[in-house]
Amino acid sequence: MSKKKNYSLFDDVCGFVDEAASLMDIHPGLLDQIKQCNSIYKFNFPLKNDDGTYQVIKGYRVQHSHHKLPVKGGIRYSTHVDEEEVKGLAALMTYKCALVNVPFGGAKGGVSIDPTKYTELQLERITRRYTAELIKKKSIGPALDVPAPDYGTGAREMAWIVDTFEAFNPELINAKGCVTGKPLSQHGIAGRTEATGQGVFFGIREAVSVEEDMAELGLTKGLKGKKVIVQGLGNVGYYSAKYLSEAGAKVVGVAEWNGGIWDEKGIDIDALKVYQMENKGFKGYPKGEFIGKSNDLLTYPCDILIPAALENQITSENADKIQAKIIGEAANGPVTQEAEKILVEKGIMVIPDMYLNAGGVTVSYFEWLKNLSRVSFGKLEKRYDMEKYRKLMGTIENATGEEFTDEEKDALIKGASERDLVLSGLEETMVTAYHDMNQKRKEKDIKSLRTAGFILALERIQTSYLDLGIFP
Incomplete structure (x- = not known):
């Protein structure tokens, strides 16, 4: 799952933008502005080790577009982090937010380390110092720039970030909104x-x-019986596979960096995840066939292939061997521009990352709104709704002479929890965005959903600039 040398995700994203813009009427000066990063902040800071030695840590924060503020994007800890990667990921965030109509500009951050090689105390020092560097340059704040977790980071790191930010800004009532993905x-x-x-x-x-x-793909409608291969069983890959399995799809392959599992009978995702957590990999798993060279699983037969690991996984070198009918880009940039052309010519549907993995930023948006309003979703209306439904059921029972069972009452009277409302909002966002994108594809008579997604995103960004009167 390593990245190809000299590969530039940012150049790839700009290539997709140019392709979409060629099918639009857009001012060339505006297009240049949209494509470029508004600001690039790279810095170094020292880490003192327990033995008294020092190490220089390299950090980045790129704000790609200020057409809407705050900007939004995760922070990743990885040895693959460099300026080109962070620029590319920040650019993708701009178009992703515009596509799903979340009112943020795009940004991304990173620290060039392997987090598995550091103790928890060292990671805390790194995270707090990284945050302090962002504060110095006003590159973090609920109205300016709102980071989130990404590859190599999670809720723990976000808690350190918000605690550091609050220490520097004790008077800011909305300080919790400086970062999302918090515990x-x-x-x-x-x-x-x-x-x-x-x-x-x-x-x-x-x-x-x-x-x-x-x-057109030679498939039946719906998920039931569809064979799925997932690359990466981290947070995104695990939940993707879990929900698809629960909906009737059959996961037949799972690839990780240190090996994969292939089982045409279907894989129990929860059991495999437990085994992975206990054994740091899939080797020795009692069911299915262990595949040492896990990237080979990308080319195995299936209906839906979900790359949920790193970028640059399906390239011109292996695209012609892909047997899936649908590729769902759960990771950022797993299919290169050259590879996508090959896949589309083969009649394979590629559901682009800029749409498909927008669930994180969508729910981050809800978290940010919650922090600004300082009240949990559902807290004000839940009990009111429950009482209203209870009275309605009583009226129905009196009118019909029939009584609901206790199970029916519990199901119908239940008020929406915060999680219920969040997932409802996420579903509405993803459903609307997909059909908008697919409709745009058909309007333009093009094969690529990605190109359609970029057209839709560019139209919305263009409108933001035009409404400011900056471009004719």
């Missing part, structure tokens, strides 16, 4: 952990619900 105890939001994987599920479910599109 619930730190004003995070219910449903955030599984949000990206849940969004992947909603997106793929909508794609296979369009009968005429499935007929």
